[in-house]
Amino acid sequence: MFDEIKIIRHNGRQFIPDPVTAVVPAPYRGRPEIRPGKTDEQALVALCPTGAIKTGPFRIDLARCCFCGECAFRFPEKVSFTNDHKLATNDPERLIIREGQTEAIRCDQTRIAKQIKKMFGRSLKLRQVSAGGDNSAEFELNAGGNANFDMGRYGIEFVASPRHADGILVTGPITKNMAAALQIAYDAVPAPKLFILCGTDALSGGIFADSPALDRSILDKIPVDLYIPGNPPHPLTIINGLLDLIS
């Protein structure tokens, strides 16, 4: 008993007091910024491993970006990654970073039904489905519930059964072999329900986008309520994205 009390005392306070204002130090790669000015745009397009960089006008699509940072290492005068970890939004247009853009990424509040905030604002239970995920986004989702990040303090929890859930959160690029199970899990959630994509692989297929082993057709049928970019997303990206959506 006394041993336990000593351990608890020595452990001290380890939780992050406020995940909304918490800062992740560099060299963490969060929201990128593009400086105006001439550069070899074609070279940048060619080096991006996931085709996230496009020209006319020059832009980076965070739905595709795998946050490897190659563009910033090779063209530091053009692209840099800030440590802003708030990347999630419900509007895919807002995931596209253009030249000179330094504004933060947030949800478009006009797109969120009032019912969502009313019903899930203080209690959100999600069922996570891994559909080809590499276990990194899953790792960070689990971390989001640990004693440091403690997303349970906002009433956000991951539950075992889709029947108990208010929505599905998908990780991974959605493989053919998992597509049917994902659909069944989604159908089992009672309405109103959320559908959330977590991690670059889920958002666009990421590095697997051109694989014939994927079947992303479910995305044609189900509207997406939140896109959480990252490879994998930092727990603070996940928590702040969910909070922006529901509270």
Add this chain to the structure above:
Amino acid sequence: MKTDHKKYLIISNSDSVRLDAIPVLPYADFTAAVETLLLKPETHCVNYFAFPDHDGLKFIICIADDLQKELCVLSHKQDASGGRELASLTPRIPALHLFEREIHENFGVFFTGHPWLKPLRYAQERADQAADMNAYPFYRIDSEELHEVSVGPVHAGIIEPGQFRFICNGENVLHLEIQLGYQHRGIERLMLKKDGLLQRTILAESIAGDTAVGHSLAFAQVMESLAGIPLSRQLAIERAIALELERIAIHIGDIAALCTDIAYALGANIFGILRTGIINYTQSWCGNRLGKGMVRVGGTYHPFNETLKKNLLDALSSFEKMFVELSHRAYKLPSVENRFDDIGTLSEQQARTIGAVGMVARTTGIPRDIRMSHPFAGFKYYPYEPVVLSKGDVFSRFLLRRKEIKRSMAWIRDVLSHETFDEASERPVTLASLAPDSFCISLTEGWRGEICHCAVTGPSGDLRFYKVKDPSLHNWKALELSLRNLEISDFPINNKSYDLSYCGFDL
């Protein structure tokens, strides 16, 4: 590089050789040579695969000899005209069962005498496109007394998918069979399709996100060997440090998860918090908590330096203080021991039969560790002595993690006390021209066990075939076997004590 009686080629870890230097034997001679090689207790098969070669298939097997620190490579070839039927080696060498199943699934080769030639992962490029994921031929026992429990593919919790089928007698499990493949993304095919070095590196990092360093290191070693890129001592050592940090982080996370599964809240929370310190250190080094971005071919964007060295020593000492205090308590609690002791025992014999690797082998008394037997990266300069336990139960796997964390910390400190790190590390290369018509095998010891990447190049140095093997390929069988005659309620702690990879198996 030498050949023994012209039956097989002997090479070392991360060697590249001309494809035509690998002896091609008639199948009967091939099987005889493989059987002879695998009779010795210090050998095991690290990879066996087939790839299209002109109008037929070429099969290459790689057998590691841990005492001689050698890799024996031999092959056989089958023409399309000769039919696609071969006598299975599995009845005599059960450890090969998965490799033969994989070759059967991908190329339609029929291994006669194989006891369970079932689909492996329902790969996109499988020979039998009609094979249906939802109609996997599970074993069944027709009996009035027995019942089956089906779990998955979606499991309770934030976890990857797989289908588990238990045949139970009351509460006791008679047999467990695991069907995987849900995570199949077609990694090996994509490796050929992607032409950029960086694209391939990102792909290697995504084979299993919790082993990003282990797999990307195995990949980088293949590319550097085939392209003849020399590596500095400093880079080799940095990579080994990153690999050991990955091991410490995942091991401590698994210790926490095992505590969670037995409702030991103090252990679950504080061991979990300890992991945060380590992965945040990794992030302060390379920008990513899982070490993505750390390993690049030929160099690094994140050179280790004296500041990072000081911070690492600080991070390790604050980690160690709490880790030692808590593990002194947690590992001696009767309620913890009682729950883990004698549960899910895998015998040494079983481990040898299925060709178990890594942690699972080392908990049954088999000293199988690539860091020692086929040293790579920094382990060439600073030898690593593996931790070996003998009981093979859940408690052994719980304990091995604690001991490996201590050993890894000691290894890192030893390295840091002898090395100085100047910032002049090489930058990554962006283009590499690979040696034509060659074969390369690269092994690393990730936290789960040995990772093996093999590559075959074509006449113009193009990548013709790429083979990835995660340690989970061997070790899932260990979970199935060790669950026999246990209560089904012991499945969660048993499963967690292995913490095997679904995506690493499914590719």
